Amino acid sequence: MTANAVPPSATNRRPFAWGSPLTYASALAVAAVSITPVIYVIIGGFRTTPQIVANPAGLPDPWTWNNYARVLTQSNFWEQTFNSGVIALGTTLGVVLLGVGAAFVLARYTFRGREALYTFFTLGLLFPAGAAILPLYLMLRDLNLINSYYAVILPQVAFQLPLTIVILRPFLSAIPRELEDAAAIDGTGRIGFLWRIVLPLSRPALVTVGILAFVASWNAFLLPLLVLGDASLHTLPLGAQNFSSQYTSDTAGILAFTSLAMLPALLFFTFAEKQIVGGLQGAVKG
């Protein structure tokens, strides 16, 4: 992104014969397809169910805050937001901690079996989480972890590790060897080097990896569906799904709940978009 944003000359020269109105028209069409349904849901939350039944495609008349107020005060919305937050933070922390440890060793140590270890981790990219869900449930049941945050956090960390290591390793390898030597001359061991130099230098990569883990966890559905039977532990996606199947006739309420459930992800992404695209840019280098 930066590469495109930087040279203003490219903007002014406009060497291509493609009219600006056409560009805007197409861009507007794309934006409309992407967000019209979302806007419909958010606005629909301001209507009453009879209004919606009478005219599904209309505007609120009058606008009512009642649905949103109801979801925020009467449903388990806050509890579920809290659960989602704890699980997503736990997952992110676990992934980054374990991922950095392994990626650092794979990037900065020379030892027999290093490439084998790397291949071993990358093999995990071929293990679809969906396929492992049934035995995973059975194992967590035998470990007495069902209905706990760990039942979601631990498998999520495990399945996110391969990708994390694959993204982090090149970053950590790219840190110049001179820095490591300088640290060694100053009497810093490799662990000190990791802590004081590598971690601060690789912060962009760590943030990218962390965001990917956080968003994946925040949106996760299948694993929580199976291992969190206890309603007080439900995450937002489970809550949204239950709300919509429990109050099928309360269309306005479902729309309000759905809007509120999508809000955190939208805000989060708006702030982190540059980071995500920037982080991927290094990764998809051709």
Added chain:
Amino acid sequence: MTATNPHLDLVGGATAPPTGRRPARRSPYRAAETRRKWFEIIGLTTPAVIVYVMFVLVPMGFAFYYSLFRWRGVGPPTDYVGFDNYVLAFQDPIFLDALRNNAIIVFGSLLIQGPVALGVALLLNRTFRGRTLFRLLAFVPYVLAEVTVGIMWKLLLSDAGTVNALLQSLGMGGLVQAWLADLDLVIWTLLFVLTWKYVGFAIILLLAGLSNVPQELNEAAAIDGASWWQTQRHITLPLLGPTIRIWMFLSMIGSLQAFDIIWVTSVPAVRSLGASATMATYMVDNGFFARLWGYGNAVAVILFVISFVAALIFQRFLLRRDIQGAVTGRAK
């Protein structure tokens, strides 16, 4: 979001830049350092290895073991049936429907999302005011949780829902459909929802890839008199090759596992008839909810093997070049 990375090196073993090798010399000091080095290596990698082995590798092994039994999930499995569960699965027309639906989703996603995403990415890669905002808007569907997307479209597409009402009021009542209840139509409706949701991911990847195409090449082509279309066709597209192939790989693996949106959007009754089932929903319906654990695990193994083989084939024939390019051209 797996592996947006050309080092998708799953069989070969990538070579990291050498960390520099010190001559091995036997001395007490060296021995102490070697011991210390191994201590650090083991200390730093063990937690990751344990979690990874325990929650990624071991479950797949157990899945195969359980799949050889008729088992309701209570007590240890004892009723050994060999490969009967696999035979049963391939004799069940509902499972065959699920396979067909997965195939529709895999190829439908590739054929529709690819060209659409490419067009949008080329558009949003042009420099114009407000581009950042338009990019953000185009990514919105991808950011939303699968469940919210599913609930949303389920409401919009229900029989008395907004889509039908809109068609009616626009005088196109003839197009009104039972989008999610019509057994022949539902999988295509779901394919549309999946496309709406995931095309943003392809756009993100392609934009990241596009930003790596050197601006100088475009300028040089323009100087030589190439039109915008010629530039895209002969310069941008070939350079995007690796990104496109990685997206295809990720899209394929994701489509084979499709679960969340299918589960939330489609009605269980329609799913149980096979019209909207996928391998993953079939597996969860039979294994978890119907408590046919042995059978469900057999389906899990089938799903795993299909994904694994597809990934290996893809890797072998399409990604190989990208990996070599990535390894040699990585110094950055």
